Amino acid sequence: MKITSGLMNICATIIAFSFSLNVFAISPADIKKGEYLARVGDCVSCHTAPHGKDFAGGLPMLTPVGAIYTTNITPDPETGIGKYTESDFAKALRRGVAKDGHHLYPAMPYPSYAKVSDTDIHYLYLYFKHGVKPVRQANKASEIPWPLNYRFPLAIWNAFFLDKETYKPDPDKDANWNRGAYLVQGLGHCGACHTPRGLAFQEKGLTHESGKFLSGETLEGWSATNLRDDHNTGLGRWSESDIVVYLKSGANQHSSAFGTMTPVINNSTEGMTLEDLTGMSSYLKTIKGSDDKGQKPYKYDPSATLAQFKEPAKHPGAKLYQQYCAACHSQNGQGVAPYLSPLAGNPAVMDPDPSSLINVILNGSPQLKPQGVAAPYNMPKFRHILNDTEVAQLVTFMQKGWNHNLDATDAKQVAKIRKMPPSAH
Amino acid sequence: MATLNINGTTHQVDAPDDMPLLWVIRDIIGLTGTKFGCGIAQCGACTVHIDGQAARSCVLPISAIGDKKITTIEAVGETSAGKSIQKAWLDLEVMQCGYCQSGQIMSACSLLGQHPHPNDEQIDTAMAGNICRCGTYPRIRAAIKVAAKEGA
Ligand code: FES
Numbered sequence: 001m002k003i004t005s006g007l008m009n010i011c012a013t014i015i016a017f018s019f020s021l022n023v024f025a026i027s028p029a030d031i032k033k034g035e036y037l038a039r040v041g042d043c044v045s046c047h048t049a050p051h052g053k054d055f056a057g058g059l060p061m062l063t064p065v066g067a068i069y070t071t072n073i074t075p076d077p078e079t080g081i082g083k084y085t086e087s088d089f090a091k092a093l094r095r096g097v098a099k100d101g102h103h104l105y106p107a108m109p110y111p112s113y114a115k116v117s118d119t120d121i122h123y124l125y126l127y128f129k130h131g132v133k134p135v136r137q138a139n140k141a142s143e144i145p146w147p148l149n150y151r152f153p154l155a156i157w158n159a160f161f162l163d164k165e166t167y168k169p170d171p172d173k174d175a176n177w178n179r180g181a182y183l184v185q186g187l188g189h190c191g192a193c194h195t196p197r198g199l200a201f202q203e204k205g206l207t208h209e210s211g212k213f214l215s216g217e218t219l220e221g222w223s224a225t226n227l228r229d230d231h232n233t234g235l236g237r238w239s240e241s242d243i244v245v246y247l248k249s250g251a252n253q254h255s256s257a258f259g260t261m262t263p264v265i266n267n268s269t270e271g272m273t274l275e276d277l278t279g280m281s282s283y284l285k286t287i288k289g290s291d292d293k294g295q296k297p298y299k300y301d302p303s304a305t306l307a308q309f310k311e312p313a314k315h316p317g318a319k320l321y322q323q324y325c326a327a328c329h330s331q332n333g334q335g336v337a338p339y340l341s342p343l344a345g346n347p348a349v350m351d352p353d354p355s356s357l358i359n360v361i362l363n364g365s366p367q368l369k370p371q372g373v374a375a376p377y378n379m380p381k382f383r384h385i386l387n388d389t390e391v392a393q394l395v396t397f398m399q400k401g402w403n404h405n406l407d408a409t410d411a412k413q414v415a416k417i418r419k420m421p422p423s424a425h
Numbered sequence: 426m427a428t429l430n431i432n433g434t435t436h437q438v439d440a441p442d443d444m445p446l447l448w449v450i451r452d453i454i455g456l457t458g459t460k461f462g463c464g465i466a467q468c469g470a471c472t473v474h475i476d477g478q479a480a481r482s483c484v485l486p487i488s489a490i491g492d493k494k495i496t497t498i499e500a501v502g503e504t505s506a507g508k509s510i511q512k513a514w515l516d517l518e519v520m521q522c523g524y525c526q527s528g529q530i531m532s533a534c535s536l537l538g539q540h541p542h543p544n545d546e547q548i549d550t551a552m553a554g555n556i557c558r559c560g561t562y563p564r565i566r567a568a569i570k571v572a573a574k575e576g577a
């Protein structure tokens with residue numbers, strides 16, 4: 001009898017044990033799904049300090065009211081999110097509310113992540129809980145001064161600007177388009193940089209239904225270009241496959257990624273599936289333009305610019321360009337796409353806000369590394385070689401050149417960007 | 426496989442499209458007169474001619490060359506500008522350590538090809554991208570003027 005009951009006990013334990021294993025078994029495939037989604041969301045670019053451990057936070061983000069530091073999102077129970085339940089995690093991601101109830105600053109793109117589905121939140125949670133290595137690293141306090149550092153008004157902010165609906169597919173569009181819209185509006189959080197922000201730092205539009213959505217914005221001294229269908233300043237002249245090539249490799253026949261877009265390519269889009277990238281480009285191509293901010297449709301014509309190179313004494317901008325830029329970007333402004341970016345007709349050059357042009361000349365660009373392979377030609381920095389007047393002359397030369405005919409830039413604009421810390425990304 | 430015309434000879438090279446011409450001419454073809462300095466188009470040490478025009482080979486992907494003719498320091502002496510520039514360089518003893526000089530000579534020859542009698546402004550513009558750590562600039566400028574006179 002004793003033996004039998006003992007055996008039964010053992011059997012019961014085994015059954016209970018294997019049952020519990022079944023319930024809680026975490027499949028590596030699901031963690032992989034979460035890892036992919038974390039890549040789509042590009043969590044690592046912001047939640048990792050320069051030379052820091054992945055996801056351990058500490059990257060400074062400059063907001064109009066002071067620097068804040070990204071937080072540790074590794075599963076360390078003390079300093080990270082190890083004690084978060086799935087619903088705590090969902091609340092932080094989609095509502096901007098941490099486990100202890102404090103409100104996150106909307107530099108965390110939770111208004112975009114609010115669109116993310118429950119299933120995707122689940123996979124992401126599995127990945128951050130079981131796929132990421134815990135790192136013990138305390139979070140840094142923000143540098144936002146009193147009284148702006150009170151977080152309770154963020155609850156009111158949320159009431160105004162947070163749309164709590166997850167993404168609802170548009171039944172009139174195909175699955176490809178809907179997948180793209182879901183990614184662009186949601187995890188991809190393209191609008192966090194590319195949509196203009198209002199006085200309360202809110203994005204002025206979270207979907208294509210707003211005319212402002214993805215129409216371009218300047219953050220941390222970089223102008224994130226217009227992604228709508230505008231002919232000059234947007235993606236009007238890019239085909240769907242141009243967009244896919246750009247996101248996969250960081251460059252195409254029109255332009256190369258630089259500045260803060262580089263980590264987005266390196267850490268996120270280069271590893272996305274072709275299906276997802278095709279969806280995103282097909283969605284982006286349906287977002288109507290906003291009239292190119294009054295510019296005439298661009299037509300390439302290098303003749304007047306080429307003539308300037310013959311009389312360098314009269315054209316200081318052309319002379320500087322010849323000396324520092326032409327070897328790669330060519331006198332005709334066409335570069336050697338996709339390796340050396342064209343400048344003629346490049347939407348980043350035609351952007352009415354010259355911040356990015358100034359910034360990339362002063363600070364160069366981080367190395368593009370699609371598929372882990374460093375791109376062979378990198379933009380060097382010229383901040384120690386060219387003074388503010390010279391940079392302004394160069395930028396103006398490009399703004400006027402190759403038939404762009406845009407407004408000029410002055411040395412004061414350069415001085416302002418020179419003072420900003422080169423992006424920590 | 427790319428086909429490149431270098432100094433009048435056709436070469437088949439097995440190299441990726443984005444490889445800089447400089448690597449091909451030094452490491453694959455074995456013409457080492459062209460020098461590596463910075464690799465980012467800022468020093469001029471790697472200057473070669475593409476259809477007679479000075480170009481920085483360190484930032485020139487071979488896919489961008491097509492069937493244009495590449496000339497390096499090894500063959501530039503066969504052109505008339507090259508002959509007079511090299512002679513003037515020797516007569517005035519322009520070289521110090523010599524590292525930058527093949528690039529200087531290539532830029533100077535390309536200049537004379539476009540402006541047989543360059544003024545100071547044209548010399549400065551053409552030569553500004555060639556840096557010399559030994560500071561031979563005054564002799565370079567003088568030698569270009571001598572070559573221009575003798576070539577005439
Ligand atoms: S090595 Fe090509 S310019 Fe310096």
Ligand code: FES
Nearest residue numbers: 523525557558559
């Ligand atoms: S001669 Fe020495 S670097 Fe020019």
